[in-house]
Amino acid sequence: MNVIPFTLYHSVTFLLWACSFVMVIYAGYYGIVTLFALKKCKEIPTAAPKHRFAVLIAARNEAQVIGNLVYSLKQQNYPKDLYEIFVIPNNCTDNTREAALKAGATILDCKIKVRQKGQVLQFAINEILKNRNHFDSFCIFDADNLADPDFLQEMNQALCSGIKVAQGYRDSKNPLDTIISANHTIYYYSINRLYNHARSVLGLSAVINGTGFMVSAETIKDLGGWNTVTMTEDLEFCALCALNGIRIGWVPKAVFYDEQPLTFSQSWHQRMRWSTGMQQCLSFYWRPLLKAAAKRRSLLCTDLLLMFTATHMQIAGFLSFLLTITLTVLHISYNLFPQTDLAFKLFISFDTSYATSLLIAVSVLLLENKNPLPMLKGILTAWFFIASWIPINCICLFKKDTEWKQIEHTRSLALSDLPIS
DSSP states (O other): OOOOOHHHHHHHHHHHHHHHHHHHHHHHHHHHHHHGGGSOOOOOOOOOSOOOEEEEEEESSOTTTHHHHHHHHHTOSSOGGGEEEEEEEOSOSSSHHHHHHHHTOEEOOOOSOOSSHHHHHHHHHHHHHHHOTTOSEEEEEETTOEEOTTHHHHHHHHHHTTOSEEEEEEEESOTTSOHHHHHHHHHHHHIIIIIIIHHHHHTOOOOOOSSSEEEEHHHHHHTTSOOOOSSOHHHHHHHHHHHTTOOEEEEEEEEEEEOOOSSHHHHHHHHHHHHHHHHHHHHHHHHHHHHHHHHSOOHHHHHHHHHHTHHHHHHHHHHHHHHHHHHHHHHHHTTSSOTHHHHHHHHHHHHHHHHHHHHHHHHHHHHTTOOTGGGHHHHHTHHHHHHTHHHHHHHHHHOOOOOOOOOOOOOOOOGGGSOOO
């Protein structure tokens, strides 16, 4: 009888059980939290316009799209004397400044050398607090966005209800352009529903995802200014909020529209930056988050710490798959399993995971009241989009690229041009 060498077999088995145990705990937590995506969020009470907003837009070579965002903000259903739109051009080689000025924005010329968006926000916020300290809150947008006419009023109501930091609802300008734009659209709908909505029901924090968010001036001052240093200033700011006991609210009626990447190359570079930034956040903040979770029993810190491990958990899941295949190959090599067993396990693994990705994509679209049929190309390729995160996360474990690379935005659309869901 053939026997697999003891050391090899038990080493692989131990690693498999260790990875599987961690994954079961992690998946179990997220599975339980996700169930609350089915419940209704508590409504934010209506309130009259009250708060003054400084709307900030960091812009680098965004002349093609910046005008439409400024126009959408100028058309807000909110008193014009209660908000001002600031565009902060940085490292531009086009006429972004002129396009923003023509659209009606106030220009804040970035007077410092910047490599990351967080540095632009730091400059702008510090400048406004120093020289124009009459705003109650900041709203941050990316230059390629469009704002729903009620965005500022919804954030005003959030402020009036006591929410100091809030994330708006991220919709898509171009969900039907390409397979990649459809993939990204479904990804953000998933974050809206499965992450932010579910946590709002539970009283946990939403996650700030780069744009369409609000933070009160009082909070900025309490935190000593905007002082992020990682590639993902949004996630880092979430950590600073959690450590200071500040819950990030979810305001689903504050809708904005974001331009999605059109090509896999654009998507790859964007997600490389996200993965690098998340790993930076984990490296910088796991100790204080763990300490706060243990000593203060902070659920905000516990939840965020688990989110920061997402890149590593996906790698652990892939490693579990590889270890399972390795064990199967060992059994086949020693004639303990038939050769067909490997093909069967590969088929079952792919079949199950692909069906799960389809189910999640369709469920999210239906929960968000979106028609799944136009999004079919994104639904059918959702598994491949998710799988493509694996090499990205693996590369970012070893290649720490901290240089911000521009994603070109070309979809110059107004609100009236957007497809009806």
